[in-house]
Amino acid sequence: MSPRLTPLNAAHKKLGGRLVDFAGWELPVQYAGLVAEHEAVRTKAGLFDVSHMGEVEFKGKGALEAANRLITNDLARITDGQAIYSGLLNPSGGFVDDIVAYRFSPEHIFICVNAANREKDFAWMHEHATGVKPVDRSEEFAQIAVQGPKAFGIVQRLCPKPLEGVGTYRFTTGSVAGVDCIISRTGYTGEDGFELYCPPSGAEKLWFALLEEGKGDGIVPAGLGCRDSLRTEMKYALYGNDIDDVHTPLEAGLGWIVKLDKAEFIGKDALVKQKAAGITRKLIGFELTEAGVPRAHYPILKDGQKVGEVTSGTMGPTVKKAIGIGYVPTALAAEGSTFHVEIRGRPVAARVVKTPFHTRG
Amino acid sequence: MANGEYPKDLKYTKDHEWAKKSGAAVQIGVTFHAQDALGSVVYVELPKVGTAVTAGAQFGVIESTKAVSELYSPLTGKVSKVNDTVVGNPSLVNEAPYAGGWLIEIEPSNAGEWDTLMDADTYTKLLG
Structure with a gap:
């Protein structure tokens, strides 16, 4: 094609x-x-x-409520003319996608979705929306x-x-x-x-x-x-790399986009349970302390055992360091924790650092 | 600058490495096209002096901000020198791919292989 x-x-x-x-x-x-x-x-x-990004719209009486039941953040807490970053979750709490929702009015919600997920997101929203149904406006x-x-x-x-x-x-x-x-x-x-x-x-x-x-x-x-x-x-998540249908926003360090006090949204029950039980893995930012460049899918090792995986990595052009993002067990998530990243069979030392890696000057 | 990008005194491979005779040894690097396609080179991984290399086989790795690529040896032989300067300053590959950005020097063990490499004209045609 x-x-x-x-x-x-x-x-x-x-x-x-x-x-x-x-x-x-x-x-x-x-x-x-x-x-x-x-x-x-x-x-x-x-x-x-x-x-290439997609656009989906909810329009009519009950638009805000319909969209709000699909997303983790809360459109009722912002005003008209504001936008929010949010998760669109499956019932297990994993991401269908991450989106930005625009509140024109309670009767008009406009959502921007990832290009790779356009068709999937629209089908998902259409299937699960109650009351107002979404319209795919991506071609417009x-x-x-x-x-x-x-x-x-x-x-x-x-x-x-x-x-x-x-x-x-x-x-x-x-x-x-x-x-x-x-x-x-x-x-x-x-x-x-x-x-x-x-x-x-x-x-x-x-x-x-x-x-x-x-x-x-x-x-x-x-x-x-x-x-x-x-x-x-900036450690901004990229869908398909850092977030996906198995990792939850709590694990991805995106608890701030989840409003558990909202009446209902798809994935809420799973997140409530996960929060109560405590998360076992966390998405962290790290830098290599030896020469190398971390890349997505490289194993993260502790004491020679694979304990996680790099989800994104590069040589940061502004921070001028080899930086990466990846899931590690909670015990290794604190700033200063050390582990190794396996690069072509060789363990390379890494250290968890504060994120974002870059702060606006 | 098109002519200057592929010096006539070098030989080339389809994997975009160049080879240049330097006394009995042969210096090896990547071509202008290779560094241009890679973008900003940020990391180079090279073998140690004394390592045996084989024509067409991987001898190292070169990484740009966006990608990882393998380096293939144009000739069979033994590594006699490694450009430590480029390991410390990988952007030399972009700035001077045929000079300061050279990667390794080898002592070839099969003299016949030299003539199997492409000359500048053939390589330039390959690039289209």
């Missing part, structure tokens, strides 16, 4: 993006180079095509993420609406470069910025307008490669 193309495919080719198949989509892994793009996002601004949206310390100014200069009031995890709607957008102060890099949802027909216009407007600020088009290294430095 040939990969699906986003509305920005021609733009990526024009800009010299190195295109790869990612979750069934043809997307740029890099343009000029991963490290240069990573640094641009940390110090200036980077532009990402994330049009492209998405561009503008991230970095210069992102705010670049977007603001193209947007007639004042955006100062749109704080972190808040959103508004309005025109950016003449294209109607959902303007969301969110991201996956650890830097300030926006994620702009727009009609596919306006994506190219918006993309090139942002590049042009940000030229003086040093904005660069950025690929999936640095998106991964940026989020790893």
Whole structure:
């Protein structure tokens, strides 16, 4: 099957993006180079095509309640114009996906889901939603993420609406470069910025307008490669790596997105039980204290025995250390705990460290 | 810069290593294309001096921020020198793949293998 193309495919080719198949989509892994793009996002601004992400909407009376029964976080605790990061769980407490839910109003909830899980999530939500049923709106949206310390100014200069009031995890709607957008102060890099949802027909216009407007600020088009290294430095979970259908949010260190005092949501019973019993494994961040680079699926060893597995790892371009994320037994989860990561048969020393690995300067 | 990327005095392999005669020894590294495809090189794992290497067989590992790749020896022989500088500063592979970014030097044991390697023109054609 040939990969699906986003509305920005021609733009990526024009800009010299190195295109790869990612979750069934043809997307740029890099343009000029991963490290240069990573640094641009940390110090200036980077532009990402994330049009492969899916969008699902609940609309009508009871929309908030219907969506709220599917997710771990609580849409009743935020106000209109706010978004929340949340888990979408199976009854065992494992992740179907991790999502961002936008509250336009109690009658209008908009959810952004991972590209690889689009079809699965929609089927899951459709099957389990009571009252209001979801609508898959993925084909109606492209998405561009503008991230970095210069992102705010670049977007603001193209947007007639004042955006100062749109704080972190808040959103508004309005025109950016003449294209109607959902303007969301969110991201996956650890830097300030926006994620702009727009009609596919306006994506190219918006993309090139942002590049042009940000030229003086040093904005660069950025690929999936640095998106991964940026989020790893923040220990942001990647579905399929750090979270999946067997690990729970409590194990993944995402207890803060679980509101157990909420009346009901799928997976709640399993999490209540797990919390009472205590978790036995935990997702931690570590750095290697000997030479090497940790990668997903490398075994984590203690006293020569496999006790866990690396879920993500890289040489962090900003932190300039070999960093990794992985599940370890709770006894090894405290900061300063030591273990080994098996790299090509060789045990390499590692130490649990405080996360995020990178803190905004 | 296209011509300068693949010096005429080197030999090349389909796995994107280069080999260069240096007296009786042969210096080995990865090509411009290889380092470009890898992206920023962050880690290099090389054999010890004295290790036997075989043409076409793995002799080490090179890692970029995003990927792990195996290094294959163009020739059979014994490792006579290792570039410790590149182990400490792997970005030399990107900055100077044919100079400071060389990886190992070997004493070849099968002189006939040299002529089986590609010249710059053939390698450039392979890259398309």
